[in-house]
Amino acid sequence: MSSPLVGPPVAKTKAMYCPNCGGPVELRGFGHALTVVCPQCLTLLDASSPLLKILQEAQAAQSRRTPLIPLGTRGKWGGTTWEIIGFQTRAVEDEGVTYEWEEYLLFNPYKGFRYLTNYEGHWNFVTPVESLPERRAVGSRPAVFFEGNLYRHFSGAQATTSFVLGEFPWRVQVGEEVLADDFVDPPSVLSSETTSVEVTWSKGEYVPGSEIWKAFALPGSAPRPQGVYLNQPSPYANKVGGTWGVFALMLFALLAVAIAYGMLSRGDTIFDEHYRYSTADTGEPSFVTKVFEFDGRPSNLELTIHTNLINNWAYFNLALINETTGDTFDFGREVSYYAGSDSDGAWSEGSQASDAIIPHVPAGRYYLRVEPEMEGSQTPAEKPAVATPPAVATPRSRLPGKTVFYEIVLRHDVASYGWFWLAALLLLIPPVYSTIRAAAFETRRWSTSDYPPTSKGG
C-alpha cells in the first residue's frame, strides 16, 4: 500500500491515576479493559473513560483478599503465554454457609481471555465456550451434551461477586449476582452463567495445583486440595478398568501355569490294594502294607480310600513310613456316607471315598500302616486278653458285626489345584478394592451436589 499510514503503532500498556486516592493504576490489557480496580483504595473505575471515572465506591479494606497468583504474573499454558490481569472472588450461600472461590482472569493480546478458578486447592483452567451446549436429561436430572460428551448437572446457585482486583473486559460490580450452574464430566466441567440478558458458557479442565505453580513459576508449593471437587478426576475410576484388566491377564497366566503343571505332573499309580475290615474280627486291626517305591523329584503323594460304606462311617488311622529312614508321617481320614429317601425325595450325605495329599515326599521305599475303626470296634481295653483265651466263644464275637471293603490307591506326583483357586481369589482383591474405592469417591463427589446420594440409593 502506498499510503503513508501503515497501521496503528505498537500498542502499549497504560499507567493512569486513581481519581479517588491519586495512586497509580496500571492497565495491562491494552484497550480491552472496561473496569479497573485501584490497587490502593480498591475503588472500581471505568477503564474506558479517559480519566478513570469512578464506577463503584471503594471496597471495604477488610474485604481485601490477596490473590495466590499476583496480578501481572505470566505463565505458559498449552504453549501460550498468559498474564494474570484480573482477580475476583465469588460466593454462594447454602443453608447459612458461605462457599467462596477465586477466579483469575488470564490475558493474551492475540488469543484473548481465559480463567483459572480455585476452590480449596482445586484448580480449573477455564475457556469461554461460544456454541450452545444442547440441553438433555439423565433420568429426571438436567444434563447437557457438548462436543460429544454428556455433562450431568451438579449444582445451581446464585453466585455473588464478593471482591475484585485488577482489570476486566466487562463491567464488574461487587454484589453482582448471576445464576451459576455446573455440569460435570470429570475432569471437565461446563458452567453456565445466567443473567437477565444472556447465558454464557465456559468449559473448565481440572488441573493439579502443582502444574499451575510450575507454569507460573510461583514460590513454595500449591495448597493441598481439601475434599473432593465436582470435576476432580477420580484417582480410582481410571484404575478400575485397569485392575480388572490385570486380573484377567493374571488369571490367564495362572491358568496357563495350571495347565502346564497338570501336563508336567506324572500322576503314576504306585499302589493299589483291596482290604476288608469287620468289627467282628478279633485280633489287632492295624497292619502294614507291602512296600512300594517311587523315584524322581520330591513331590506329593495322593492317597485315596474308596469304600462300600452305606449309612455308616469308618475312620482310618494312617502312617506313611519310609522303610530306609523310618521317617513317619501320621494322618487320618474319616469316610462316612448316608443315603436314603424321604418326602423330599432321595438324599445323600458324605462320600464313600476320601483322599489326602501328602506334600513333598522324597523318592524312596515306603509302606503304609493302616488301622481302621468303625462303630462297634473294640477298643484295646475291651479286647479279650490274649492271656485268657475264652473257653467258649463269647456271644459277642459270634455276632456278624459290621464290615467294610475298601481300596487304598496311592498316586505319586499328582497335579493339585487348591493353590489355583487361592491365587485366583488373591488376584481378585485389587480389582474389587479399587471398584469399592471408586464408588466411595463418587459418593463423596456427589455429596456436595444438588443430588446427594442417599443411603437408600436415591
Added chain:
Amino acid sequence: MSSPTANCPSCGAPVTFRWSSAVQTVCPFCHSILVRSDLDLKKVGTVADLPPDPSPIQLMTSGTYNNKKFDVIGRIIYEYEQGGWNEWHIVFSDGTSGWLSDAQLQYAVSFLVPSAIPLPPEDQVTRGQRLTFVNIPFEVSTMTMASYKGTEGELPFPFYGKTNMLFADLRSHADDFATLDYSDSSAPMLFVGKTVPYEALQLQNVRQFEGWA
C-alpha cells in the same frame, strides 16, 4: 486483481482500490469517507481519529480460512454499552468477500447470505428464539444495540454515521455463527459462518504489543 485508482475529491490524493467491488473507502490522507459509483468518488463524511484499539488485526493482515488465503482490506468499528467490536472486511484471492469479526478477541468468519431467505423483522426477534438458516438450527444468543464508531479501508457497501442498530447473534450446538444485521431495518442482512480459534486463522502481519513478542 485490477487496482482502480481515483483521486480524493476532498484533498486530491490518489486513492487506490485493492478490491474492484469496493463501494466505500476512506482517504488515507484526509480521512474523508468516499463512496464510489464506478470511478466517481463522492465525499460523504470524515472519519474522526480512530480511538486506540486493541485488536491484533490491522489493514494488510492476511490469513487463512477454509484453506483459502484472505487479506484484510477494511473494517467497521461498532460500540455498545459493554464495549466494542470490529468487523474486518476480508477479501479472498478468488474475489469473494466476507467478514472477520473480533469481539474481545473471539473470532468468527461469516459471509453475507443472499436474501432469498425470508428474515424476521427487527421487532420479531427475541433472545432464545430458534431459527434455521442454510439447514443449520440456530438460537438467538445475544441481542446488541450498537452504534457506528468508525470505518477504515474498503467496504462492499456505503456505511457511515449510523446509531442504534440492532444486531442479533445466533449460535448452534456446534461452531456455527450467524448475525442478523438490522443496520438498515427495512432490509435486514443475514451473515452465516463459523467461530474460529485464533491459531486456525494463521494470521500474518498482525500488530505488535509492547512486552509481547
